[in-house]
Amino acid sequence: MFELVRNLVHQHEQVVPVSMFVALLCLCLVIGHLLEENRWVNESITAIIIGSIAGTVILLLSKGKSSHILRFDEQLFFIYLLPPIIFNAGFQVKKKQFFQNFITIMLFGVIGVFISSAIVTAGSWWLFPMLGFGGLTPREYLAVGTIFSSTDTVCTLQVLHQDENPLLYSLVFGEGVVNDATSVVLFNAIQQLDVSRINGQTFLKLIGDFIYLFSTSTALGVGFGLVTAYLLKTLYFGRHSTVRELAVMVLMAYLSYMLAELLVLSGILTVFFCGILMSHYAWYNVTESSRITTRHIFAMMSFVAETFIFLYVGMDALDMEKWKMTRQSLGTLMASFSTLVFLILLGRAAFVFPLSVVSNYMNRRPNMPTPLTFKHQVVIWWAGLMRGAVSIALAFKQFTFSGVTWDPISAAMITNTIIVVLFTTLVFGFLTKPLILCLLPRVSDTSDGGQGSKSPKEDLTLPLLSSEESATSNVLREKNSLSMLIGRPVYTVHFYWRKFDDKYMRPIFGGPRSSLPEC
């Protein structure tokens, strides 16, 4: 009898939380679907609200003891939830637009994170002690900067229309991905920094570490993508079973992430570039049904992982243990929270507007209006105000040990992070649509009709093919004038890359020959 009870308790240890999360995920899906037409509320908001309600119920059932049934382990996040999200971003990215706007995206995604985290770090370092909220170490202030510089652009992407604002959409999407990677890489670089002696060299060391991590991680991802493509092309698994080629793609993508983590590189960058390479080469070496399947598998895994994270954030918001442990008055907590939100607004404004000017200067064309108008800049600024999963995960990594913290200051920082994520997702998220409607009025007119008429299948399979084709014609149009070639270096690089790709890469690694004529 004892054995039976022991077995039951032991067995239910994992079964109860897993079942509950799966059931809540199903609920999120159904409600998210029903609210699809209502663009004020997006999936993240739905998940956070359902999570909070579930948290309240658990809190009441456990009589005020605990609101969560699963301890947040940043391992769970970094090992299982983040890889599919980032891989999918790389896999589904519109490569042509991504690479055409590469410089602007890098400006926002890399330089922007540096500026924003410098401002958040400096601001919190200066303001927190004045609010009676001190005691953070220099390393922790630096970490706070990166934690609150990682953005979550999902909200804005749901409102922006790719067809009507291709440039804006591409910038917001591209920045979102690069920003995630940069924040994590910068966070890791800070972890390895010797903060006891901060001086000019420290900053140089940080930049050096960052560049090292960035380039090696990218190289690893590219390498993995090419190896997978080569394997799939030479062995042609599909001959015997589609199952095997699918498994190879999924497992190799995951292996690239894990290997990067093992080598203390940035798995996030590795898996992003692995995704790009796989969709550029490997994807063409598999059977037709595997192509459809991979697009959907990766999109689904990414979607479920994202929803899970927001569900968890909502549930964790009511974690009484952490609230009690902060040992701070509500006033101090509110003050530190308001300071952080202010710093986020300021930190983002401090790079979006200046860097847009730089981008406009670089992308200038004679007799043409500037690509990024002031209204566009406001949308870009707004799009990056939401904080999401990466912030939470970095905060847990910095301030807890396997999700547990006993230090009041760390607990306060976790609580702060969760409130910031909740506030920005809910309040800024709600305001996103009205704001964009107001700034870019044309978008709204056709938004509902456009969404309805587009079949989901098209949505997922067309982008890759169509972008490939139009890239060539674009480059050809540009080529007619030598002066434009010189004036717009990105296009030139793109043009020569495509020639190289066609001549050497695609024959080895797979992919259709583009219609670029021989010169």
Next chain:
Amino acid sequence: MFELVRNLVHQHEQVVPVSMFVALLCLCLVIGHLLEENRWVNESITAIIIGSIAGTVILLLSKGKSSHILRFDEQLFFIYLLPPIIFNAGFQVKKKQFFQNFITIMLFGVIGVFISSAIVTAGSWWLFPMLGFGGLTPREYLAVGTIFSSTDTVCTLQVLHQDENPLLYSLVFGEGVVNDATSVVLFNAIQQLDVSRINGQTFLKLIGDFIYLFSTSTALGVGFGLVTAYLLKTLYFGRHSTVRELAVMVLMAYLSYMLAELLVLSGILTVFFCGILMSHYAWYNVTESSRITTRHIFAMMSFVAETFIFLYVGMDALDMEKWKMTRQSLGTLMASFSTLVFLILLGRAAFVFPLSVVSNYMNRRPNMPTPLTFKHQVVIWWAGLMRGAVSIALAFKQFTFSGVTWDPISAAMITNTIIVVLFTTLVFGFLTKPLILCLLPRVSDTSDGGQGSKSPKEDLTLPLLSSEESATSNVLREKNSLSMLIGRPVYTVHFYWRKFDDKYMRPIFGGPRSSLPEC
């Protein structure tokens, strides 16, 4: 510095084993693909051999300390690996053939397991103490019976050809699935049994528990399948995004399993019937690309889970800790192992041949040869001799606590189970092809050509549709003679079920109307 080291150690705790398993899985895939033409070696054998080699390498690197880097937790198996395997079996099963041979499959899969485990239990109870290997409790002897009655038919299914031996294939496949479910349900029923007083009532109680578990689990699975189908049909998620309908199918299937486990029912049966219902109704309510994707996702997950298990078994075979802990001479261990293999051979023969006679009697047709010849019976007997993942998992559940055991007898039983799985998979697995070639010579002639010409896409999408259509014509042919209807009750039930399905179920839950004319 201390913090960094702590972070690294903590982070690598999970990263190292996960990366290694993913890398080994990739290796298995590639080698499995290269050996595809060689039918002597199948995926299970490849995975076991690669696992053993990896285990040896780890054993040498750790200087004889340990051969495994991941502790086997039967939770991992029952919560994450088994559900996709069984769900996929239900989802891909050819429903027409499965239900036409339902009675024979149930005879082998349910009654057979009872007979086989009675023989293994009685045999080991009688023989083990004579070999100097005693000390098992009555409950453990009963558990040993079920542990060694669950079969692994993958090996045989790879050699048999569905088109040439539809009846045989369907029986071996169907028995394999029902057998897994029955073993687990029987195992759980034994766990709940009061073994201190074994008498006639105990046996009745066991049968009663078994029937209760079997019927409630099936009902739950059917319910979940119908709810999912209804949700997908009424809400039509695909209107907005295919991702959501995919996620709903995957999550609901998983939820059915978890809920069954939570209610102390048999998740394996629930998820199997959920799979059947989903492929019968829900599958028709999703977009075209989701249909292709689901078939492949489930097949891939099942494949990866299976390969993972065999990889683990191979690695665990060299677990020195367990070998040392058994504290038994190699002679005793060999004797108990040989006894088990003998009992497996005997236990299976004891039901296959008698039950085949029963099946032949029930399926007799005038002026037609008996459906199951003696050669067929030998193939069925042989097909179920291999022991696999379910045996391992049940053994770990019975004899360890979260993969750890300190008891020499339990350690010996785990070691025995692993040797039996290794031996049957490797030796019997190797002999499967020559045996079938010898017994059913026709199969071999076209096996290579047939396999080569069939595209994998056809392989995965056709079965469901074609079997639906032919079912109707079959039933109509039968209907011409009333005497045959009476003589063959299965067909009659099938016919009326299809009428009911067409008239009431499909309009509510989805699926194409069959071409059955109104009577």
